[in-house]
Amino acid sequence: MHQPLIVIVDDDLSFLEFTKDVLEDAGYNVRCCQDMAAAYDVIRTQRPDLILLDLHLSKGLRNEGKVLLDLLRATPILAHIPVIICSGDRAFLAAKGERLQKKGCLVLPKPFELPMLFDLIDRALGSAPKERSQGERVVP
Secondary structure: OOOOOEEEOOOOOHHHHHHHHHHHHOOOOEEEOHHHHHHHHHHHHHHOOOOOOOOOOOOOOOOHHHHHHHHHHHOOOOOOOEEEEEEEHHHHHHHHHHHHOOOEEEEOOOEEEEEHHHHHHHHOOOOOOOOOOOHHHHHH
């Protein structure tokens, strides 16, 4: 049985570790990246089923995540990969959420509850919702 590969791109190490553990416990393969260059390399070589992307990565350009998203959408072999934008910048998401959705992204503001994350993953992967025992834990 195919275990979907999810790449998480975020500069917050604690977020990466927690989210990786939760997703692996749910049966996903997970790769984590903290910057645009590493993320693009992993995405290009491993072609994940889904990307969780923070738009504001502190290592490098402020909008490094947006630059990565634009690069992915401009690369034909990567443009189809679903992306969930996962950001704590609620003002940015409110202002640009519709534009991100037009680029084929789902939007998940931080902090969020795990059922919200899993609902978006199910939607992005086109799979039926699964029973999970993660409860209402909040991810920072």
